Amino acid sequence: MTETALATATYAPSEATRKHAHVDAATYDKMYAASINDPDGFWSEQAQRVDWIKPFTKVKDVNFDLGNVHIKWFEDGTLNVAANCVDRHLATRGDQTAIIWEPDDPKDAARHITYKELHGQVGKMANVLKAMGVKKGDRVVIYLPMIPEAAYAMLACARIGAIHSVVFAGFSPDALGARVTGCDARVVITADTAPRGGRATKLKDNVNQALRHDLNDVKCLVVRRTGDQIAWRDGLDFWYHEEADKVSSDCPPEEMNAEDPLFILYTSGSTGQPKGVVHTTGGYLVYAALTHQTTFDYHEGDVYWCGADVGWVTGHTYILYGPLANGATTLMFEGVPTYPDASRFWQVIDKHGVNQFYTAPTALRALMGQGDEFVTQTSRKSLRILGTVGEPINPEAWNWYYKVVGDSRCPIVDTWWQTETGGHMMTPLPGAHALKPGAAQKPFFGVKPVVLDPTSGQIIEGNGVEGVLAIADSWPGQMRTVWGDHDRFEKTYFSDYKGYYFSGDGCRRDEDGDYWITGRVDDVINVSGHRMGTAEVESALVAHAKVAEAAVVGYPHDIKGQGIYCYVTLMHGETPSEELRKELRNWVRSEIGPIASPDVIQWAPGLPKTRSGKIMRRILRKIAENDFGALGDTSTLADPSVVDDLIANRK
Numbered sequence: 206m207t208e209t210a211l212a213t214a215t216y217a218p219s220e221a222t223r224k225h226a227h228v229d230a231a232t233y234d235k236m237y238a239a240s241i242n243d244p245d246g247f248w249s250e251q252a253q254r255v256d257w258i259k260p261f262t263k264v265k266d267v268n269f270d271l272g273n274v275h276i277k278w279f280e281d282g283t284l285n286v287a288a289n290c291v292d293r294h295l296a297t298r299g300d301q302t303a304i305i306w307e308p309d310d311p312k313d314a315a316r317h318i319t320y321k322e323l324h325g326q327v328g329k330m331a332n333v334l335k336a337m338g339v340k341k342g343d344r345v346v347i348y349l350p351m352i353p354e355a356a357y358a359m360l361a362c363a364r365i366g367a368i369h370s371v372v373f374a375g376f377s378p379d380a381l382g383a384r385v386t387g388c389d390a391r392v393v394i395t396a397d398t399a400p401r402g403g404r405a406t407k408l409k410d411n412v413n414q415a416l417r418h419d420l421n422d423v424k425c426l427v428v429r430r431t432g433d434q435i436a437w438r439d440g441l442d443f444w445y446h447e448e449a450d451k452v453s454s455d456c457p458p459e460e461m462n463a464e465d466p467l468f469i470l471y472t473s474g475s476t477g478q479p480k481g482v483v484h485t486t487g488g489y490l491v492y493a494a495l496t497h498q499t500t501f502d503y504h505e506g507d508v509y510w511c512g513a514d515v516g517w518v519t520g521h522t523y524i525l526y527g528p529l530a531n532g533a534t535t536l537m538f539e540g541v542p543t544y545p546d547a548s549r550f551w552q553v554i555d556k557h558g559v560n561q562f563y564t565a566p567t568a569l570r571a572l573m574g575q576g577d578e579f580v581t582q583t584s585r586k587s588l589r590i591l592g593t594v595g596e597p598i599n600p601e602a603w604n605w606y607y608k609v610v611g612d613s614r615c616p617i618v619d620t621w622w623q624t625e626t627g628g629h630m631m632t633p634l635p636g637a638h639a640l641k642p643g644a645a646q647k648p649f650f651g652v653k654p655v656v657l658d659p660t661s662g663q664i665i666e667g668n669g670v671e672g673v674l675a676i677a678d679s680w681p682g683q684m685r686t687v688w689g690d691h692d693r694f695e696k697t698y699f700s701d702y703k704g705y706y707f708s709g710d711g712c713r714r715d716e717d718g719d720y721w722i723t724g725r726v727d728d729v730i731n732v733s734g735h736r737m738g739t740a741e742v743e744s745a746l747v748a749h750a751k752v753a754e755a756a757v758v759g760y761p762h763d764i765k766g767q768g769i770y771c772y773v774t775l776m777h778g779e780t781p782s783e784e785l786r787k788e789l790r791n792w793v794r795s796e797i798g799p800i801a802s803p804d805v806i807q808w809a810p811g812l813p814k815t816r817s818g819k820i821m822r823r824i825l826r827k828i829a830e831n832d833f834g835a836l837g838d839t840s841t842l843a844d845p846s847v848v849d850d851l852i853a854n855r856k
């Protein structure tokens with residue numbers, strides 16, 4: 206099938222999916238209308254899915270006007286997130302598995318942690334933190350591998366009212382140090398070593414390096430993961446297992462106000478310096494629980510797996526808080542999709558009978574490049590729903606996910622959202638919507654998307670239109686501020702388009718009223734007066750059988766204004782040649798049209814990506830512009846050597 210044909214195919218929910226689903230088309234329409242026409246009534250009812258200590262009387266108090274932006278939900282209610290995610294399940298499902306832990310090495314044993322066990326572990330960790338002097342409102346940085354202790358630590362903070370800031374364990378000492386300083390944390394929780402993909406990262410060494418100068422009074426709690434030798438800072442470092450022996454597992458949950466901060470989390474840094482996003486207690490939890498249940502059509506007894514890392518917001522909302530608030534069994538995976546080989550995801554799905562699986566386009570594209578046998582050698586018959594997040598998914602990758610991974614049986618939810626939004630903002634719902642490959646399609650309940658003209662800021666009405674994507678009103682999961690910098694919060698999200706939350710992304714609303722994310726606003730290029738999203742050209746390139754991955758940026762062009770510069774990674778085993786370059790150019794011309802014909806194609810053995818796997822186009826733009834001096838913040842880059850290679854081989 207050609208790219209265009211792929212993009213126009215639709216997949217209606219099967220009879221079985223529709224009947225099983227919490228939300229079918231009629232229910233979606235009814236609930237969406239209710240959420241927009243009477244937000245107070247809708248959210249007040251939805252908020253009953255969590256247990257409140259003191260019920261709220263006020264649903265929402267929101268202002269998006271520059272200079273006075275404030276966002277409050279359920280502001281006079283009190284609750285505790287850990288009690289909601291753990292304690293309240295004890296009576297009905299104490300012996301049910303809360304967390305399945307799958308280790309990096311498949312030869313090691315997986316673990317099943319029941320809600321009862323989780324309760325004890327969280328209480329212990331909470332008491333250890335208290336004994337170390339952590340109090341309500343204090344910040345704790347969590348720098349852990351994907352081990353159960355990461356979940357215990359997050360929930361322990363929530364239990365005692367400390368604010369956690371999780372830093373992805375792949376980050377460097379400098380990036381870690383900046384985040385410890387950024388939130389003025391007094392305690393860092395880490396492990397001796399993190400095994401990942403058969404390799405080992407010495408986390409405690411990284412912590413020592415991060416804390417060596419101005420942070421040399423910050424305490425460190427160390428989980429023993431491998432038993433490796435580590436350098437100790439006397440009086441400041443504590444073994445978790447030793448401290449845990451000294452305390453009881455009984456720790457009463459702190460009564461928190463709905464608007465007390467739950468966590469700080471930095472954005473991925475794809476477009477610039479990462480922002481310290483603040484989420485609060487009540488609204489976030491309600492939104493996490495509702496979106497998790499609805500989008501993944503989660504039912505009692507399902508085994509649910511989100512393959513993200515807890516270091517990203519996806520891990521916060523959809524490994525931990527959403528699933529546990531719903532009493533689900535959630536899988537936590539320590540490893541990577543390609544270790545020991547590219548079949549690992551699918552083997553884990555068979556091993557644990559996973560029903561819902563959620564991952565990112567970057568992982569899918571990488572696995573697609575390895576060939577189908579890694580998938581087809583497994584059964585995957587337990588799968589019911591597939592999900593994707595993080596970047597626009599190319600129709601080619603969507604199609605592979607749908608046909609090869611899901612055997613044309615499982616709906617794919619393409620969820621558009623951001624660290625800032627706390628939970629899903631747009632997605633098709635499995636039992637309600639006919640899927641369009643590559644489209645995020647429908648706003649979630651309570652979400653009022655608007656398409657704005659990028660220059661005038663005016664609303665563009667009607668269908669078959671394109672512009673920048675903004676949101677007209679608040680939803681409970683919305684971020685409340687940038688930690689320590691409310692000004693930056695207002696400037697970043699509320700100053701470009703008055704009265705709206707500006708997402709930074711572009712979008713198209715098609716003839717049916719469905720939404721397509723076209724990428725970052727910065728990634729729209731203007732070629733001879735034609736505006737186009739670079740994602741479209743990338744999708745066309747990836748649809749070619751020899752292309753594994755592509756990134757496209759604009760660069761100054763004397764005649765056209767902007768030219769199209771393409772970085773192309775070929776499929777495993779393919780060799781670059783002048784002929785292939787010509788073939789790709791013709792391919793894009795025939796897929797999209799002559800206007801999209803690439804001006805430059807550079808072969809790229811690797812693309813610069815954030816640690817969460819997103820392509821950093823701002824760096825590629827600089828390289829294309831021949832401006833290597835000012836690459837900007839590169840602290841969240843996964844592999845800096847990729848950049849050197851691209852500069853050396855620039856066309």
Ligand code: ATP
Nearest residue numbers: 472473474475476595596597620621622623624722
């Ligand atoms: P920074 O804000 O620091 O530049 P970031 O935007 O990559 O980093 P995240 O919050 O992790 O940080 O990512 C949110 C962005 O990811 C969205 O704004 C959007 O561009 C992209 N995105 C996420 N999900 C989807 C999706 N399903 N379709 C298209 N784009 C998506």
Ligand code: MG
Nearest residue numbers: 472476623709
């Ligand atoms: Mg962003």
